[in-house]
Amino acid sequence: MKRRPFNPDVDVVEWTGAQRPYDLLKEGTIAVVFVLIVVLTLSVLFGSPDDKPVTLKQWSNAAPIDFATTAYQELSGTSAVAQYGAPYNHVPGTGQSIGPVSLVNLMGVTIPINAAQDFVIRPLGTQTSVPAIATALATWQHASATQRSTWLTNYGNHLPTAIHNSVMVATANTGPVPSLIGGLTTMAQSGALDNALLSNSTSYYSTNYTEPLLFLGDGTYFAGLAADKHLAGDQWGMMNETGSFPGQAWLWLYTFLYQIKPYSTSSNADALVWGTMMLLSALVVFVPFIPGLRSLPRRVKLYRLIWRQHYRSR
C-alpha cells in the first residue's frame, strides 16, 4: 500500500522523548477546588439577577390602552402573531427563506394559533356570567364575516381617540367590539386572563406558556420594559442579562450579525443569521478536514509561544 507524504497539518511525529511526573487525580482535585472557590466568591459578591416575570394582569393595569389596542389587533387579525404564518397559522407570503428554501413553511403549521379565537373570544367565553360580555359574545358569534369586518374597521378608525381614556368608549357602528375589548381588558386586570390563556389546552396541568407569551409579545409594553433593561435586539439583547450581569456572552457572534448589513436590513434576517451560524459551526467542527483552515495554526505560529519551553530546549 502506497504511503501518502507527510502532511504537517494532519500528521505528527509521535513523541518518544522525555516524560515528566504527572498526577492526574491531584490535578483534577485542585481544579475542582479552585473552580469551587471562584464560583462561591463570585456568587457571594455578585449573586444573580431575578426580575419578576410580567403578567397580563400587570400589563393591562399599567398600560390599559396598549393592552386594549393589542387585543383589538388580535381580534381583527392584524397583530404580529395573527400575521406570523408558520408554525402558528397559514398566512400567504410569510415565512423566512434562504434563496428559494423556506424551512419554516416546509415544516408547516404545527402550533396552531387563531389569534382572535385563542386570545379574545375563547377566554371571554369563561366570563359569560357577566351579562354585557355574554351579550357581546352572542352578537359577535351570530354576525356575518362582513358585519364583523365593518365593526372592526369602524372601531379601528377611531382607535386612537376612542380608547383615549377608556377602552369602553363606543363609536358609531362598532357593534359588540367595545364590549369585547373592554371585557377582555377588565378580565386581564383581574388576573383571570393569565389563567385562561395558560389553560386553553384541555389538560388540567399546563407548563406551556406559548399563548400568554405570544400575546404579551404583541404589545409594546413588554418590549418597552425590555428596552429599559437593555435587552432589545438593537442593544445586543440576546446575549445580555437583566441588570449588569454577564449573560450568554458566547452568543456574541450570533448577536453581532443582527447588527450589520445585510442581516440588519433583510426581511429574512433570522434565516440568514442562522444559516450563517450553521455554516460557521460546521467549519469549526470539521476544521481537521478543511485544507487551508487547518493550516492556519502552523502558519500563524502561535504554537511556538505555547510550546516555547519545548522549542527552547531543542
Added chain:
Amino acid sequence: MTDLQIERQWTTRLRKRVEGTFPPEKMLPDTQPSYVASWIYVFGVLTLAALVMVIATGCLLAIMGPTWWHVSGVGHFINSTHLWSVEVFFFAMVIHLWGKYFMAAWRGGRSMTWVTGAVTFLTSIGAAFTGYLSQTNFDGQWIATQAKDGINATGAGSVFNVLNLGQMLMWHIILLPLVALGLTVGHVLLVRKRGVVPPFADVSEKVSA
C-alpha cells in the same frame, strides 16, 4: 464450555477490546510528555471542573423544583452558583478550544478528539440557552419571545417550541446534559487513548504518515 466458546462471547470480546484500547496506564497516567508545559493545558481540566460544578449546582436546584429559587434565599444563592459555574465553564472552554486550534490538536489521528470537543461546545450552548429559557422570570420570558423568530426561521420551531416552558426545562435538565456528558466522556477517552498532541515537528523530523 471450551476456551474458544469463551473467547467468542460478546462480554469477553468487549473486555479485551477495552483492555487493549484503554490500558490502566493510559486511563490513569502518572507521567506525561515533557512538552506538556504551558498554562493553556490548565483550561481543559478547568472546563471539566466547571462542568462538575454546573451539574452539582443544577442537581441542587432540581431538588426543590424550577421556581423554588425565586422564594428562597438559599435557593437564590444556589442559582447564583449555577449561573457563575456556567460562566466559568464557557470561559474555560472557549480558551481551551482556541488553544487547541492553535496547537492543531487534531493531528496524528486526533481528528475525532477535536470533533467531539467542538460538538460538545455547540451542545453546551444549547444547554445553556434552554437554561436561560427555564429561569421562570422576566429574562426567561424575553429570551423566549425573541428567540422564537430565529428558531422558527430554521423550521426547528415546529417541534422545538421555546415558548413551552415544560419542553425547554426537559431539554435543559435531561436531553442536552445527557448528550453533553456523553460527548465529554467520549472526548476525554479519546484524549486518554491518543495522548496530548505533540508540537509541530522540526523539518529534520519529518516522516511518512
